[in-house]
Amino acid sequence: xxxxxxxxxxxxxxxxxxxxxxxxxxxxxxxxxxxxxxxxxxxxxxxxxxxxxxxxxxxxxxxxxxxxxxxxxxxxxxxxxxxxxxxxxxxxxxxxxxxxxxxxxxxxxxxxxxxxxxxxxxxxxxxxxxxxxxxxxxxxxxxxxxxxxxxxxxxxxxxxxxxxxxxxxxxxxxxxxxxxxxxxxxxxxxxxxxxxxxxxxxxxxxxxxxxxxxxxxxxxxxxxxxxxxxxxxxxxxxxxxxxxxxxxxxxxxxxxxxxxxxxxxxxxxxxxxxxxxxxxxxxxxx
Amino acid sequence: xxxxxxxxxxxxxxxxxxxxxxxxxxxxxxxxxxxxxxxxxxxxxxxxxxxxxxxxxxxxxxxxxxxxxxxxxxxxxxxxxxxxxxxxxxxxxxxxxxxxxxxxxxxxxxxxxxxxxxxxxxxxxxxxxxxxxxxxxxxxxxxxxxxxxxxxxxxxxxxxxxxxxxxxxxxxxxxxxxxxxxxxxxxxxxxxxxxxxxxxxxxxxxxxxxxxxxxxxxxxxxxxxxxxxxxxxxxxxxxxxxxxxxxxxxxxxxxxxxxxxxxxxxxxxxxxxxxxxxxxxxxxxx
Numbered sequence: 134x135x136x137x138x139x140x141x142x143x144x145x146x147x148x149x150x151x152x153x154x155x156x157x158x159x160x161x162x163x164x165x166x167x168x169x170x171x172x173x174x175x176x177x178x179x180x181x182x183x184x185x186x187x188x189x190x191x192x193x194x195x196x197x198x199x200x201x202x203x204x205x206x207x208x209x210x211x212x213x214x215x216x217x218x219x220x221x222x223x224x225x226x227x228x229x230x231x232x233x234x235x236x237x238x239x240x241x242x243x244x245x246x247x248x249x250x251x252x253x254x255x256x257x258x259x260x261x262x263x264x265x266x267x268x269x270x271x272x273x274x275x276x277x278x279x280x281x282x283x284x285x286x287x288x289x290x291x292x293x294x295x296x297x298x299x300x301x302x303x304x305x306x307x308x309x310x311x312x313x314x315x316x317x318x319x320x321x322x323x324x325x326x327x328x329x330x331x332x333x334x335x336x337x338x339x340x341x342x343x344x345x346x347x348x349x350x351x352x353x354x355x356x357x358x359x360x361x362x363x364x365x366x367x368x369x370x371x372x373x374x375x376x377x378x379x380x381x382x383x384x385x386x387x388x389x390x391x392x393x394x395x396x397x398x399x400x401x402x403x404x405x406x407x408x409x410x411x412x413x414x415x416x417x418x419x
Numbered sequence: 420x421x422x423x424x425x426x427x428x429x430x431x432x433x434x435x436x437x438x439x440x441x442x443x444x445x446x447x448x449x450x451x452x453x454x455x456x457x458x459x460x461x462x463x464x465x466x467x468x469x470x471x472x473x474x475x476x477x478x479x480x481x482x483x484x485x486x487x488x489x490x491x492x493x494x495x496x497x498x499x500x501x502x503x504x505x506x507x508x509x510x511x512x513x514x515x516x517x518x519x520x521x522x523x524x525x526x527x528x529x530x531x532x533x534x535x536x537x538x539x540x541x542x543x544x545x546x547x548x549x550x551x552x553x554x555x556x557x558x559x560x561x562x563x564x565x566x567x568x569x570x571x572x573x574x575x576x577x578x579x580x581x582x583x584x585x586x587x588x589x590x591x592x593x594x595x596x597x598x599x600x601x602x603x604x605x606x607x608x609x610x611x612x613x614x615x616x617x618x619x620x621x622x623x624x625x626x627x628x629x630x631x632x633x634x635x636x637x638x639x640x641x642x643x644x645x646x647x648x649x650x651x652x653x654x655x656x657x658x659x660x661x662x663x664x665x666x667x668x669x670x671x672x673x674x675x676x677x678x679x680x681x682x683x684x685x686x687x688x689x690x691x692x693x694x695x696x697x698x699x700x701x702x703x704x705x
């Protein structure tokens with residue numbers, strides 16, 4: 134079972150939910166938590182798992198052997214990202230623009246192009262009891278998060294319960310992280326910002342045909358519109374977490390909710406049960 | 420003309436509330452919302468759209484099943500696993516065109532993809548340039564660049580002093596596209612361990628691209644120990660903490676009312692934001 138935790142809007146409590154869900158479930162089950170918010174991975178600030186394994190994530194970028202090159206310009210012609218240019222008797226490679234598609238090296242008529250890895254991030258992993266944390270981290274100054282997310286997701290062993298902490302937004306890194314999930318939890322807050330971004334995130338999961346449910350965080354300040362929206366769209370509300378200075382304070386210190394207020398564990402276990410029921414009902418319906 | 424970009428690394432720290440307040444306080448400016456996949460600034464500034472343009476960027480492969488001989492070469496070579504059963508998954512396709520180049524029977528065409536819309540709007544605070552990336556689309560960096568370009572052109576044409584930009588969360592492609600070449604980046608953080616971690620990474624990105632930085636700690640009194648850590652970190656890094664803003668529900672209440680917080684309340688938070696804008700103005704002149 135793979136459950137992704139997404140939100141559209143940043144700072145609504147994805148990491149709070151993902152870590153507490155993982156901790157609550159790991160009392161009885163083997164759980165993998167994947168931090169796929171590779172631009173700003175925060176799960177281990179709360180979990181404090183010792184990372185025991187680290188692996189660089191590399192994009193294959195072209196390396197031109199000028200002794201073989203005939204400067205025909207084929208590589209530049211086929212590159213969709215303008216990452217390679219041929220000017221008279223010189224080939225320029227702009228490796229930060231390269232997506233690593235491999236077209237230039239494959240199509241070079243002189244076989245003058247080989248590929249070398251350019252590191253754009255790392256994937257680290259470590260475990261504590263039943264819980265394994267896998268964290269992707271984009272190198273500072275790098276633009277492309279999806280390759281790091283793809284690499285982190287290779288660690289998935291779906292015999293476990295897998296929980297994915299998804300980056301904010303609705304663009305390519307979000308798709309990369311959410312794709313392949315059995316269920317997506319959308320975390321939001323009861324404000325017009327939360328509602329706007331929830332509706333965008335809901336469109337993403339609908340497009341990917343992944344069943345979803347909503348967790349509303351910081352209930353108490355704000356308005357009723359998010360709940361009305363969920364009722365209208367038929368999205369189940371899995372949990373409400375109140376606006377509580379103590380919860381915010383725990384988070385600020387890096388203490389997971391399920392640890393600082395253990396009474397929440399039951400709530401997260403119930404959320405998981407509800408998710409299982411929804412996924413099962415969905416499978417039967419199909 | 421000076422361009423100030425508001426970023427945070429971590430989402431939900433208050434970027435949009437602060438930009439909307441600057442919109443209400445500052446004279447002679449254009450506003451830009453560069454959070455193109457989960458934009459919220461328009462919810463506070465209530466724009467009337469004057470100009471809407473389709474944003475065409477990138478391509479997606481398409482296989483003509485009548486011509487396809489199912490040789491499988493495209494599937495074998497695609498590094499993005501975007502071709503399955505001789506069909507292209509437009510969400511996974513990165514538009515590299517490798518398959519199009521190699522198809523032995525020319526069954527593959529590359530189609531331009533419409534990946535969003537850009538807008539130029541009028542608000543009671545002046546012009547707003549914004550955009551909406553299509554759901555699950557790529558090329559957010561290019562759309563961000565277009566929004567910034569639109570804002571700069573208006574500022575030049577109307578002889579305005581400032582472009583004030585609401586940036587996206589994270590440190591990847593759209594963030595890099597938002598900040599490169601800006602006059603100043605204002606980083607809005609919060610005194611949580613996640614906020615501090617993410618601040619350090621986004622400072623790294625600003626350094627990498629040589630853009631000057633100011634820091635603002637929002638909700639500073641949620642955890643004053645962490646606020647002191649931020650001040651000490653910034654002190655050592657030679658970065659000015661220009662303001663500390665109180666943890667106060669008026670921020671959320673103003674969002675619910677759909678107005679900038681400086682127009683909603685006359686209290687502490689408003690005074691702190693006004694002072695922040697003064698400091699920003701002074702730093703921009705230096």
